[in-house]
Amino acid sequence: GAGVSQSPSNKVTEKGKDVELRCDPISGHTALYWYRQSLGQGLEFLIYFQGNSAPDKSGLPSDRFSAERTGGSVSTLTIQRTQQEDSAVYLCASSLGLAGGHNEQFFGPGTRLTVL
C-alpha cells in the first residue's frame, strides 16, 4: 500500500490481558515512531526506531510497554497486563528519517485501544 497501515483498527480487551499492536510503515522509510493520543490530550511520544534499533525508549510509560521492529519494516507495540489508563489511540508514523534530517512523518490511522 501507499501509506502507513495499522492493525487492528479497534481493540477492546479486559484489564490484565496482553495486547499487540502492529504497524506497517511506508516501504523504504527507515524511521518509525509510536505515539499515544488520549482523549483531550496531545500526542505523547512513546518510542522510535531507526532501522531495527530503538535509540530512545524514554517515552515508554512503564515496563509493561515494549516494542520491536524486524527487517527494518514492521513494528509491534506490546502492552502487557493492560490497565484502564492504557486506553487511548496508538498512532504509528514513518519517515525517511535520515539522522540529522528534517523529513516529515506519515501517520497511520491509529489503533483505538479500550481496556475494560
Added chain:
Amino acid sequence: AQSVAQPEDQVNVAEGNPLTVKCTYSVSGNPYLFWYVQYPNRGLQFLLKYITGDNLVKGSYGFEAEFNKSQTSFHLKKPSALVSDSALYFCAVRDRWGRDDKIIFGKGTRLHILP
C-alpha cells in the same frame, strides 16, 4: 531536551477572518519545526515545515507559518479562514543538532471556524 507549547486549547474564528494558532518551542540547538493537522475521523497530515532560510514558510491549504528565533515561536496563520479548516492542529519540533530523530509534539489546538 526539546519541548513544544501550544498555549491555546481552542481557537474560535469567524469564517473569512484571519486565523493564528500559536506555538512556542524549546531546543538546545536550532530547530526543525513542523505543523500537522488532524481532521475529524482522519489521520494526522503534514502541513508545512521550517528547515532554514526564509522565515515565512508556505504549506498546504493556504496555510503559512512564521519562524521567529528571538521569540522561539512558529505560529500558524491563514489570511482567510474556511469552515473546512476546523480541525486539531499540532506543532512539532526536532533539535537540528540532536543525535537522534526524536520529534516532540505539542498538545494540540482545536480550531473552530464559525460560519
